[in-house]
Amino acid sequence: MHMSSKTNTAPRIQGPEDLRNVVLVGSAGSGKTTLFQNLLRARIPDHRPDKEDAERTSTLALASVVDHNDTAGDDVVVNLLDAPGHPDFAGELRAGLRAADGAVFVISAADGLDPITTSLWAECAATGMPRAIVITKLDTDKADFEATLDAITTAFGSGTHPAYLPLEDEDGQVIGNMSLLTGHVHDYSSGRRVTTDADEAQRSLIEAFRTDYVESIITESEDDALLERYFNGDELNNDQVVEALLSAMYHGNFFPVIPVRLDGIGTEEILGLVHRGFPHPNRRTLPLVVDADDEPIDPQLGSVEGPLLAESIRTIADPYAGHLSMVRVYSGVLTPEAAVHVAGHREGITGVRHGREDHDDTERIGLLTVPAGTGTAPVDRAIAGQIVYVAKLSRTDTSDTLSDPGHPAVIEPWELPEPLLPTAIEAAGRGDEDKLATALGRLLVEDPTVRVGRDPDTDQMLLWTMGQAHRDLVLARLRGRYGVQVTTPPVRVGLRETFVAPAEGHGRHVKQSGGHGQYAICDIRVEPGERGSGFTFVDEVVGGAVPRQFIGSVEKGIAAQLAKGTISGHPMVDVRVTLHDGKAHSVDSSDMAFQSAGALALREAANPATVALLEPIDEIAVHCPNEYLGAVMTDLSNRRGQVSGTEPGDDGFTTVTARVPVLELLEYAIDLRGIARGAASFTRARSGFELMPATKAAAHLGEH
Known part of the structure; x- marks a missing residue:
């Protein structure tokens, strides 16, 4: 969890309609975090971004801005979540998706669309999450707005359309944008946004895109009467088209594309779109929610009057400050000192424990603070739709459900990726042994994508992480935050x-x-x-x-x-x-x-x-984009793998199943990412033992 120690005044919120919760998602290098900082700077003039380091880029950041809409005359509090772009930190990304009500996808015009972003889009589409798309890095030599737009439309479907076109100066530099809907030109070249009407040349560019844009808006708005009027040739005024646009966005059917530069150009258009086009929290949907008898219930999402239903999105286990939880409130009201029912039922619902056993507890809410700019502010209540920090929830883990003790409930937790990179760890000295166990326990509470366990065959303590960046971060936390010195001997395999x-x-x-x-x-x-x-x-x-x-x-x-x-x-x-x-x-x-x-x-x-060595074999299933299938198959063969089948999917991915020696899989989580540009994933399960080749066995015996 990234949060500043700066204390501000809490933004004024009267009801859920005053809130927008939006998460920025995109691959590492897309400019997502720079955009996050620019959006903050647009409403907080003295904002200075925090230092970029491994801790900052690996965690879900939260800040808020207040946005005023001149047309509607209302203010809303926009909670901005910046989700990590590195695939090692997919657990943080999914936490951000659960906390938010809409997503802004950030795609680099210089690098194009990557398979990770495409997969994430499909994941959001499955839940109907409203989305917008921002194309960044238009000021780089390799930038190609139209080619990127074509790739987005091909990958994401007909609901994606540019809402604005880049505005260029005589030298071809992007200095602003042109609105397809209003025909207004927004010029940022003076250091602030100056809005004018389009000239004749600019109108010609706008009209080349506008007809398809308006037709798509009306088609996706689900307003049959409006659609009939449009195709009958009736003249529609701008307000009617805007209303259709907002309706289509609201229902997750239409996805406007906004070109930006990472020096602040386009931030006003993004904030305006979030303010007017993204839903307030009362439209939030959740997966399965059950009561104390495991019977499905229909919670009063977005209702302040309903019973409390909230979820722990992130947890930080500070060695000095104790537990601090980022909590999203879905219904009801959360107040300090109130008793809440805490339920963590991951294994019972998903079949996977991920660290802690299922549990039911009663906790008392500690100090409540809310994001206020880049700092925090204490509050005496948090209503449905808010994202807050709660202190002293010592028995509450990430993804646990908080509910009214009179109406206990459990929300199906979000899917967590399986950590598949093993690292052997040992305390460096006798003084570190006791501290290591305590530190690992706190890390498991904070990061549910970490696993720790002792291998019964080798008696090694194994730390399981998502990849090299994740492993490096966890080891750095052990040494820096908890003062535990550890060594990482080679992982031994139980033959x-x-x-x-x-x-x-x-x-x-x-x-x-x-x-x-x-x-x-x-x-x-x-x-x-x-x-x-x-x-x-x-x-x-x-x-x-x-x-x-x-x-x-x-x-x-x-x-x-x-x-x-x-x-x-x-x-x-x-x-x-x-x-x-x-x-x-x-x-x-x-x-x-x-x-x-x-x-x-x-x-x-x-x-x-008379005696030979047997080595353990894992059955693995690799889910990879079709374009990398050949490389994956070749690599499996080089690992002495025996491919048992391939199953093409309808989504451009193929699943390869194979039996591979465990000795060949120790770094596979890292290597597969390089082979498929981070777009492939795999699962593994033990599948018995087989004879080790004589040359391998002889080498192993020579080492021992």
């Missing part, structure tokens, strides 16, 4: 041993040292078992060569040695061991002696000719 050829083993454990000695001899035959069969023990002893009471001792000793391994230190699996002979002493034989003899016999049977 297995198995017999690949029959072998005989003779175990002799005979010791005499005064008093009772130790005497046990056993002879075993070892054979490879079926993959996944585990350990099978067969007793073929005849004539009492090994007394009946010690048969189990031999089996126990062999099982203990299997757990330790023989030639590599990795556990042994999938073997059939037959005890067929042995010797005992009437006085000196014992349970422990025969356990030792069984272990010795197994070790004698094991050697590089």
